[in-house]
Amino acid sequence: VRGPRFRQLKIGAGHRLDVKASGVFVLGIGHGNKLLTDLYNCHLTKVYTVGGLFGKATDDFSDTGKLVEKTTFDHITREKLERILAVIQGTNRKALLMHSNIDMKTQEAYELAVRGLIRPMGKSPPIITAVRCLQFALPEFQLEIHCMHETQQYLRKIVHEIGLELKSSAVCTQVRRIRDGVFTLDDALLRTQWNLQSIQNAIWDCQLKVKAELEKTL
Amino acid sequence: RRGLAKPAGPRSVRQLREAEEAAPVFQYAGKAAKRKDRVFVWGFCYSGALGVPSFVKPDVGWKKPRRIQPTPYRLETEEKISSAACGYGFTLLSSNTTDITKVWGMGLNKDSQLGFQRSIRDQTKGYEYVLEPSPIPLPLEKPQQTRVLQVSCGRAHSLILTDSEGVFTMGNNSYGQCGRKVVEDETYSESHLIHQLKEFDSRVVQVVCGQDHSLFRTKKGAVYACGWGADGQTGLGHYNITSVPTKLRGDIAGVNIIQVSSYGDCCLAVSDEGDVFGWGNSEYLQLASVTETTQVNVPRHLPFKIGKIKEAACGGTGNIVLTEEGNVFVWGYGILGKGPNLTETAVPEMIPPSLFGWSVFNPDIRVAHVRCGLSQFAALTNRGELFVWGKNLRGCLGTGRMEDQYFPWRVTVPGEVVDVACGVDHMVSMVKSF
Numbered sequence: 001v002r003g004p005r006f007r008q009l010k011i012g013a014g015h016r017l018d019v020k021a022s023g024v025f026v027l028g029i030g031h032g033n034k035l036l037t038d039l040y041n042c043h044l045t046k047v048y049t050v051g052g053l054f055g056k057a058t059d060d061f062s063d064t065g066k067l068v069e070k071t072t073f074d075h076i077t078r079e080k081l082e083r084i085l086a087v088i089q090g091t092n093r094k095a096l097l098m099h100s101n102i103d104m105k106t107q108e109a110y111e112l113a114v115r116g117l118i119r120p121m122g123k124s125p126p127i128i129t130a131v132r133c134l135q136f137a138l139p140e141f142q143l144e145i146h147c148m149h150e151t152q153q154y155l156r157k158i159v160h161e162i163g164l165e166l167k168s169s170a171v172c173t174q175v176r177r178i179r180d181g182v183f184t185l186d187d188a189l190l191r192t193q194w195n196l197q198s199i200q201n202a203i204w205d206c207q208l209k210v211k212a213e214l215e216k217t218l
Numbered sequence: 219r220r221g222l223a224k225p226a227g228p229r230s231v232r233q234l235r236e237a238e239e240a241a242p243v244f245q246y247a248g249k250a251a252k253r254k255d256r257v258f259v260w261g262f263c264y265s266g267a268l269g270v271p272s273f274v275k276p277d278v279g280w281k282k283p284r285r286i287q288p289t290p291y292r293l294e295t296e297e298k299i300s301s302a303a304c305g306y307g308f309t310l311l312s313s314n315t316t317d318i319t320k321v322w323g324m325g326l327n328k329d330s331q332l333g334f335q336r337s338i339r340d341q342t343k344g345y346e347y348v349l350e351p352s353p354i355p356l357p358l359e360k361p362q363q364t365r366v367l368q369v370s371c372g373r374a375h376s377l378i379l380t381d382s383e384g385v386f387t388m389g390n391n392s393y394g395q396c397g398r399k400v401v402e403d404e405t406y407s408e409s410h411l412i413h414q415l416k417e418f419d420s421r422v423v424q425v426v427c428g429q430d431h432s433l434f435r436t437k438k439g440a441v442y443a444c445g446w447g448a449d450g451q452t453g454l455g456h457y458n459i460t461s462v463p464t465k466l467r468g469d470i471a472g473v474n475i476i477q478v479s480s481y482g483d484c485c486l487a488v489s490d491e492g493d494v495f496g497w498g499n500s501e502y503l504q505l506a507s508v509t510e511t512t513q514v515n516v517p518r519h520l521p522f523k524i525g526k527i528k529e530a531a532c533g534g535t536g537n538i539v540l541t542e543e544g545n546v547f548v549w550g551y552g553i554l555g556k557g558p559n560l561t562e563t564a565v566p567e568m569i570p571p572s573l574f575g576w577s578v579f580n581p582d583i584r585v586a587h588v589r590c591g592l593s594q595f596a597a598l599t600n601r602g603e604l605f606v607w608g609k610n611l612r613g614c615l616g617t618g619r620m621e622d623q624y625f626p627w628r629v630t631v632p633g634e635v636v637d638v639a640c641g642v643d644h645m646v647s648m649v650k651s652f
Contacts (some may be wrong), residue, residue, distance in 0.1 A: 042579055043347050056238075067237070067238050067241055069241075070244065071243060071246060072243060072246075074249055075251055086601045089580070090575065090603055093628065105622070105624060106557075106620065109625075111557070111622060113572075113573060114573060129581045165652065
């Protein structure tokens with residue numbers, strides 16, 4: 001953007017997205033930066049589609065790294081994968097309840113647990129709230145992961161650990177964020193749409209959603 | 219001529235690919251890799267009921283004995299264990315093999331509830347505490363053909379069910395709970411006596427021990443009882459002890475019962491049509507939906523409108539049932555699983571399925587089995603996850619924490635939980651590895 005009025009423009013970024021990943025990336029402009037910190041304090045979940053490949057293990061858990069080991073993978077079935085995913089969800093659910101710093105003995109803890117609203121409202125290690133297998137075609141598979149306080153490298157590590165649990169190995173081929181709190185793929189602007197008009201429209205559309213979410217949580 | 223090796227610069231894509239293809243492929247698990255069966259135990263260790271001798275008598279001098287095992291600990295067994303039962307300070311494990319040794323016991327043996335365990339030091343005496351799974355010799359007629367189907371443990375007695383030789387009982391018989399005549403001033407410790415019960419209307423398919431009474435369910439759907447009856451738990455219409463298994467009548471006469479359950483002084487039975495019947499102690503509102511009296515000595519139908527019931531389990535003060543749709547209902551007194559506010563109810567209350575992991579992403583998670591300890595509940599889902607709640611007596615819930623658990627909490631077990639047996643202060647689970 002050019003012009004005399006747009007010289008001092010502060011842009012802040014939402015949750016980090018590293019070089020090899022893609023997807024929704026939230027930016028705040030000018031006064032919107034204050035909303036960014038509020039959104040961060042809401043601790044909402046982010047959704048990723050993660051693609052993986054069985055049979056290889058690399059040093060940085062992705063398919064462009066240095067090869068460490070190759071293994072067989074023909075014994076892996078969708079059922080075994082889903083079993084491992086269920087275990088991951090179970091242990092993460094426990095971690096969720098423990099890090100949320102709510103006294104387990106109160107009635108309100110029970111109420112929140114029933115509705116699934118218990119969330120860590122402070123700093124916590126990465127927690128996965130839900131995992132689902134979208135596609136499974138040996139040697140490739142695709143997962144949908146809902147998580148909070150994570151980094152993309154953590155997701156790649158999860159793929160690697162899934163491979164280890166299944167007595168084989170796996171690398172991560174793709175990490176794509178499809179949802180960041182309230183912002184989904186539909187709200188996101190493509191590379192071709194990075195011009196002033198569409199940015200303004202996008203901000204208008206999202207304003208209501210952001211306000212509603214902030215009021216609900218804080 | 220260039221005799222040096224090529225410089226180690228950044229490798230080209232083609233070189234990388236060639237190196238990858240030349241790398242050796244490791245195989246960790248073949249296509250026919252089998253899943254192993256394991257046994258995990260947790261809870262109070264001092265009585266030896268967990269079967270790990272190093273908890274009570276450490277093998278190294280400087281280690282202190284472990285009083286409580288708060289998380290699941292793997293127990294090595296020689297055979298695949300098909301049935302387990304936890305009593306009051308002791309455990310029985312059984313395998314349905316045709317080998318000579320079919321049942322192992324560990325824990326308290328002051329009333330010979332684990333049979334006679336000959337002491338190594340003194341051949342004439344027996345052990346009072348058995349610290350590791352020791353074989354229990356059964357007086358079988360055909361030891362290499364008969365299989366043990368199920369075991370059950372009460373406060374000081376045990377029942378062993380075989381497929382063709384009836385039921386074997388051992389342990390304390392001061393109230394006739396072993397199904398034989400009460401002998402005055404009998405000493406039960408170091409006794410060799412194992413009684414065999416065969417006279418039922420048809421083959422016995424399930425045995426259940428209450429605190430001081432025994433229940434037998436036969437193939438024809440009838441229920442027999444013997445033992446202590448002061449709370450009416452024998453269901454025979456009186457409050458005296460019974461020393462011979464006698465058939466129950468009342469509301470279950472003529473009804474085909476498919477499951478019975480008991481652990482304290484209250485009993486529940488489920489019929490094939492999905493109705494539930496109860497008798498015994500009702501001081502904690504377990505049967506308050508049909509009667510105001512605190513002891514019920516005849517089986518009464520409990521008219522709950524919660525759907526067809528598949529499985530029921532009785533605890534000391536609370537009861538739990540599982541319906542055909544996979545919903546879990548609790549009632550009674552104590553920590554029932556719906557937060558600290560619900561401490562007693564006479565009418566069953568449902569526990570929301572979201573506490574067992576059900577969500578929009580996992581809509582097909584269902585509870586498959588429910589079990590009761592004295593003041594704890596356990597639920598197994600169809601994905602092999604174990605959820606426990608209730609009073610955390612001496613770490614028996616296995617959550618790793620010492621506090622009571624007011625709503626279902628997942629126990630981390632490395633494997634798929636197939637079955638669990640709950641006792642007073644310890645639990646045993648049979649798990650299939652991944």
